[in-house]
Amino acid sequence: MAFIEPAGLQDTDNYRCREVQTESWLALAAGIEAEVAQYFMVSARCGCFMQAARSLNVRTTVLRKQLGQLEAQLQRSLFNFQGSNLTLSREGLQLHAQLIALAHERTLPLVEQPLIRLAVAESILHDILGRDLISLLRRNASVRLDIISLDSELALQAVSADVVLWLGAVDSPLPGPTFATDEPQHLARLDYFPHIAKRYSRVTSRPDSLDDLADFMLVHWQHDRQIDSFAPWNQLVEQRLAGVVQLQSYELMLEMIRCSACIGLLPGYISRFDRALIALPGLFREPMQRHAWLAVNADSRQQTEVQELAQLIRNTFHERRDWFEP
Structure with missing residues (x-):
């Protein structure tokens, strides 16, 4: 007779599998270039690509291109649009938390303007x-x-x-x-x-x-x-x-x-x-x-x-x- 794994055990394994997958792609956060990480963090804080570009003194097209390449690198969608509001997706929130944790080890550049x-x-x-x-x-x-x-x-x-x-x-x-x-x-x-x-x-x-x-x-x-x-x-x-x-x-x-x-x-x-x-x-x-x-x-x-x-x-x-x- 075939062995049937208890439902509770299956749920636990699925959770652990998802957790391992999350940890796997988040591990890539350590390899994100400091400038790109700053683009992501500022965009998350501003909730607006245009305002983030102004704050960073870059063109909006450059900012969007860099963030698009980041999403392709991580194979995750990091942002959601709710009407005219820009918010982080679930994966975006996870990356945001990971970068904050990494900031204790690697300070993101803050260039003082003359x-x-x-x-x-x-x-x-x-x-x-x-x-x-x-x-x-x-x-x-x-x-x-x-x-x-x-x-x-x-x-x-x-x-x-x-x-x-x-x-x-x-x-x-x-x-x-x-x-x-x-x-x-x-x-x-x-x-x-x-x-x-x-x-x-x-x-x-x-x-x-x-x-x-x-x-x-x-x-x-x-x-x-x-x-x-x-x-x-x-x-x-x-x-x-x-x-x-x-x-x-x-x-x-x-x-x-x-x-x-x-x-x-x-x-x-x-x-x-x-x-x-x-x-x-x-x-x-x-x-x-x-x-x-x-x-x-x-x-x-x-x-x-x-x-x-x-x-x-x-x-x-x-x-x-x-x-x-x-």
């Missing part, structure tokens, strides 16, 4: 560079960036930074940073005009002489009082006995021009940045100009991250070169 200090003229930061800096942060969530807003010549003289972008005189970058830099690079000429919001100024009623400005409120960014080339505008504001608002905030000045029927001095490119604003050229005979200059700290210019940031700024101005052409 701190990069960017000093930039406030108006340039707001109007021209801000969007590209946001794009940089979207691509690289691990970057360490210290952004210093320059709102005066005194701030420029006192600042210490790796990359400096400032507005200077027509024919010279001086006064510039006081620390040692490479040769300052000229990026663009900026022409300035009084501006008003289109919604408050029909073509037939727009001021075309200084006398016509008497019917409008003027807003004046205090920083502009220091600029010699803005003397015509500054003199007009100083002569006003009424209808003038002095502001310390560049953004608030822009908002008042947009929303309060005010007129303020802005760079000519601003209508490219905000199509609700329109320039009022021809009110002043003397041109009002500034020039954008870029310099890199001589002590840190060899750093890859510093070079990349400086190149990002150059690319930004090159891509928007039609903003500055007369």
Whole structure:
């Protein structure tokens, strides 16, 4: 008569078999490259491939490819999608626990990012560079960036930074940073005009002489009082006995021009940045100009991250070169 193994014993053997199989494929975890293991752990923590790629400063396609190769290597599916949520599969949870245990024996690499200090003229930061800096942060969530807003010549003289972008005189970058830099690079000429919001100024009623400005409120960014080339505008504001608002905030000045029927001095490119604003050229005979200059700290210019940031700024101005052409 054939021997029939008790059901309980069969279940125990099956459990032991599955346990041996699990231990067998998990043993491969020790051979996973540290970088790939980090990709897996960060993806598990973020629950989103896109956010994990940003944190690791890699392309999402590269991350997905590496994780796909890992699944093929282990012959296990490590992730599940529940709607738009990314979760670990049962095998993914097992691998996650195994890698945590291995971390006591093999520390996964954590690369400290160097701190990069960017000093930039406030108006340039707001109007021209801000969007590209946001794009940089979207691509690289691990970057360490210290952004210093320059709102005066005194701030420029006192600042210490790796990359400096400032507005200077027509024919010279001086006064510039006081620390040692490479040769300052000229990026663009900026022409300035009084501006008003289109919604408050029909073509037939727009001021075309200084006398016509008497019917409008003027807003004046205090920083502009220091600029010699803005003397015509500054003199007009100083002569006003009424209808003038002095502001310390560049953004608030822009908002008042947009929303309060005010007129303020802005760079000519601003209508490219905000199509609700329109320039009022021809009110002043003397041109009002500034020039954008870029310099890199001589002590840190060899750093890859510093070079990349400086190149990002150059690319930004090159891509928007039609903003500055007369």
